[in-house]
Amino acid sequence: MTSSPPDSPEAPDSPCSPGSPGAPGSTTPVPGAAGPGDDAPSGAQGAHALGLREEIMLVAGRELRVLLLRRSSIVSMIIVLVLTVGGILTTSAVIGGGQGPYRVGVHGAEPRVVAGLDRVVDSRGEPVEAVALAGVEPAAALQEDAPEGSAVDMVLDLSGTRPVLLVRGRADETVVSGITALARQAALSEQIASLGGDPARVSSTLTKATPTVEVLDADARDSAELPARYAILMVMDLLVMLALMGGGQVIAMGVVQEKSSRIVEILLACVRPASLLAGKTIGVGIAVVVSLGGIGVAGALAAAATDLLSPTTVRLDAIVLAMLVWMVVGHAIYAVTFAAAASLVSRREDLRAVTMPLVALMTIAYTLTIVMALGDPDQPVLRALSYLPPLAPFMMPGRLVLGASSWADQLIALVIALAFLPALVRVAAEVYTRAVTRMGARVPLREALGALGSSESTSAER
Incomplete structure (x- = not known):
């Protein structure tokens, strides 16, 4: 399970090495750090000798150490796995014991x-x-x-x-x-x-x-398979929701915390803004997929071993694989969006207002999967909505569980999502870069997007 970002911006949680320019506790001036009134930071000018890949891995490693590799995180994950497998085994024993002979x-x-x-x-x-x-x-x-x-x-x-x-x-x-x-x-x-x-x-x-x-x-x-399919769908969608919502909230809280404490200026003296955003997305993504995806895999293995979901023709191995793939893609979509939204504010009190639309979008996608399960998943409207990248991580694996989607449909939706990601990442990275060092009042989204439009016009003129 993932944990909340650390409350104290101490050296172990910073990508900067102790004693380097801009490191916590260092008296060396920070070259290239953006001030509160700057539109965009110049990004680690003169203070680093790392490539883009090294910067991303440095930030991702920091997030993994905070969220996944701490003793408390490991212990809590083991406890949840034991409870999950134990609950399935107990349920199977109770249900199996109450069944009469065929x-x-x-x-x-x-x-x-x-x-x-x-x-x-x-x-x-x-x-x-x-x-x-x-x-x-x-x-x-x-x-x-x-x-x-x-x-x-x-x-x-x-x-x-x-x-x-x-x-x-x-x-x-x-x-x-x-x-x-x-x-x-x-x-x-x-x-x-x-x-x-x-x-x-x-x-x-x-x-x-x-x-x-x-x-x-x-x-x-x-209809004999409906209870088993519905149970699989609910558990799978819950894991996807926890992964995407939890990962997005962890990133958003981290961005606001670093911004309000102004440690982001120290971090940007060590790494580029794009590297900081990418590292956070990758590190948190690995943490949530390993923890929640591991729970899904363990639960599926236990259910298959005990034949808990019989009678059903659903292949749990294929369903778990699809869930993990869409969990990764969905995290990439929502993580960068949560980070960009959080960079617009400087206080935790304002965070809910900017992330509420994203939470609402996830809730709509989650609700649509329930509508599919209770109604006709082959309705043209539901079928079309399932191809939309923000909704696909919930609806596409759900349609696969309900037997309303082929692997070709899954592949088409995945290609659409992967084609959508670069444009989304570019917009989110520009908004994050221009807003993350601006302290004080909330940065209007229109202003951040306007700055993006002006930069594109300048590039076109050149």
């Missing part, structure tokens, strides 16, 4: 056939309970209001010339495989005994003995 009703067969089904097991590895349906129609035994003692999960109908398995919703594939093997073995034994083992006739008999699955209620089959 009941298979047999229609149109002798009692010896019913007795042979005790060798078949379900997906949990538990033996099925075979029930002879006497005087009860197969379809009636599958209904919720079936007569007492005759309610079953599956019916093996042997009254016709070919075995048929009837299910109301989704069939347990393990049970289907077991019954298929049992039916083939019985047919093979009978054919060999009566015909002397003619290969052609034995093969034909085995083919006819393979039961077909007929779903009586397609809607029930589709």
Whole structure:
């Protein structure tokens, strides 16, 4: 889990080395530091001999030491992982212990056939309970209001010339495989005994003995997975929300703290403004993805090991991979935006006003995923909104969980987001650079963007 930025701008948390120009406690003048009235800092002129990459890694390392590598952060992360895995194991034990055996009703067969089904097991590895349906129609035994003692999960109908398995919703594939093997073995034994083992006739008999699955209620089959898919969606979206919201707030608080204490002027004597912004984004991003993404991976492994989400065809490994990718992309989108917004103010009291639109945008994206889960995720409006870069980190993995998105859709949305990022980063970096050293009253966004427009005009004239 990530922690809040340090309250004290001491040397261990500063990229500048102790004793270097501009380092905390140093009496050496700070060359190139911008004053409160300057529009933009010149950026580490004469005080550093580092390249852009080294500056970024220096700042990113500082953020990682503060947020992830402290003993308190490591201990809290371990505790959360243990609680997550332990909670899943406990839930699986409680739910699994309360489930009854998988009941298979047999229609149109002798009692010896019913007795042979005790060798078949379900997906949990538990033996099925075979029930002879006497005087009860197969379809009636599958209904919720079936007569007492005759309610079953599956019916093996042997009254016709070919075995048929009837299910109301989704069939347990393990049970289907077991019954298929049992039916083939019985047919093979009978054919060999009566015909002397003619290969052609034995093969034909085995083919006819393979039961077909007929779903009586397609809607029930589709809805059988909804609880598991909804649970996956809620957990995944919560982790994405915590990662993006938490990472953005950590960066915003750090920017305002450094600005209000004027330590940003010392930092900018050591690194360029763009390096400071990039380092913060990368460092905080690694911290939140490792901590929250690790929780998601551990939870998925525990759920898969305990078969907690059965029945479902959702591939948890693919879902977790998509979540991690969109978590990284979403952090890049929102982190630079939070940093640019926070650079407009100098007091923590003003931070909420400038970050509220971003929080509202995340809340809208989170709400839309719930709307998809409760409604039709293939609605044209929801489908179009899911391709928008600010909404895609929430909606695209959600559509994948709900089975409403292909990997091609995910790739298209990812390409759009990656194409959108450079322009967003450029605007955010310019706003951050021009506003981060301006103390006092809040810098109007229009003024910061106006300065960006004037710089573009100057570059065009040159």
